Amino acid sequence: MRFFALQELANRRPVKVDYPSEKLADYYGNHVFDRKKMQEYLPSEAYKAVINAIEKGTPINREMADMIANGMKNWAKTFNVTHYTHWFQPLTDGTAEKHDGFIEFGDDGNVIERFSGKLLIQQEPDASSFPNGGIRNTFEARGYTAWDVSSPAFIVDSTLCIPTIFISYTGEALDYKTPLLKALGAVDKAATEVCRMFDPNVKRVFANLGWEQEYFLVDTALYNARPDLCLTGRTLMGTLVCQGPAARRPLLRFHPSTCNQFYERIGTGMSQTRDSGKNTA
Numbered sequence: 001m002r003f004f005a006l007q008e009l010a011n012r013r014p015v016k017v018d019y020p021s022e023k024l025a026d027y028y029g030n031h032v033f034d035r036k037k038m039q040e041y042l043p044s045e046a047y048k049a050v051i052n053a054i055e056k057g058t059p060i061n062r063e064m065a066d067m068i069a070n071g072m073k074n075w076a077k078t079f080n081v082t083h084y085t086h087w088f089q090p091l092t093d094g095t096a097e098k099h100d101g102f103i104e105f106g107d108d109g110n111v112i113e114r115f116s117g118k119l120l121i122q123q124e125p126d127a128s129s130f131p132n133g134g135i136r137n138t139f140e141a142r143g144y145t146a147w148d149v150s151s152p153a154f155i156v157d158s159t160l161c162i163p164t165i166f167i168s169y170t171g172e173a174l175d176y177k178t179p180l181l182k183a184l185g186a187v188d189k190a191a192t193e194v195c196r197m198f199d200p201n202v203k204r205v206f207a208n209l210g211w212e213q214e215y216f217l218v219d220t221a222l223y224n225a226r227p228d229l230c231l232t233g234r235t236l237m238g239t240l241v242c243q244g245p246a247a248r249r250p251l252l253r254f255h256p257s258t259c260n261q262f263y264e265r266i267g268t269g270m271s272q273t274r275d276s277g278k279n280t281a
Helices: 002-010 035-041 045-054 063-076 117-122 177-195 218-225 227-232 244-250 257-272
Strands: 083-088 096-101 103-105 111-113 143-147 152-157 159-167
Touching: 002 218, 035 045, 035 063, 045 063, 063 117, 063 152, 063 159, 083 143, 117 143, 159 177, 218 227
Parallel strands: 083 159
Antiparallel strands: 083 096, 103 111, 143 159, 152 159
16 A cells, blocks of 8 residues: 555645735735724724723723624625634644624525624534533533634635634633633733833733644655554554654755645745744745
């Protein structure tokens, strides 16, 4: 099977990558609903409500939420978006999405294209389908996703992705993001108190974290030839891992053209969602 996989790999041809523009600055972050686009698509009072929520933690009322949702939908429609989703990170080492259309049914039963603040702020997926650490019974399926205003919405393909947290109906975190936001709040509170010893005008401290993730890029044919990778996602057989200087040989080496095209496609998508992807190599 491995020989057939190697033969298929040798016959692969690079896929051409079509860039939105020759200049990265022309499309960097164009799929992100950032402050610049908020100013363009939101009324001034709605824009101020979002900024106050991000910077001061001020709650957003229903009227402002409706304005924000409508502006976000109008912006997404310029990219021919057809659906939206509350995008969250459950305890499954992956992401989860619940896709819905921008439609509601009127009193007469007809379809109305609408995206309300209620739908933007909160959704109710089936929480019993995700790991919960035993804090709830499986028949208690109520779990809620709530809009995280600190993370801008973005577009992937034809879907508007709204970053959210995922909690149980009793308030326990069912995702990885909620504890991180709580930790950021604790750091903000403690660091602000320290900074005010030197400058009483300090209002808030924002913490940033640079992610780094190493990975292996495996061709589909070779992946399908490895039952251990298909069944477990891990290598359970083969030669031992290299140690010492030999372990660094794969770094900074020549990449096949198919790999280069893969990196270019990934890099283009990451740039459009405002991720630099600087170390993708």
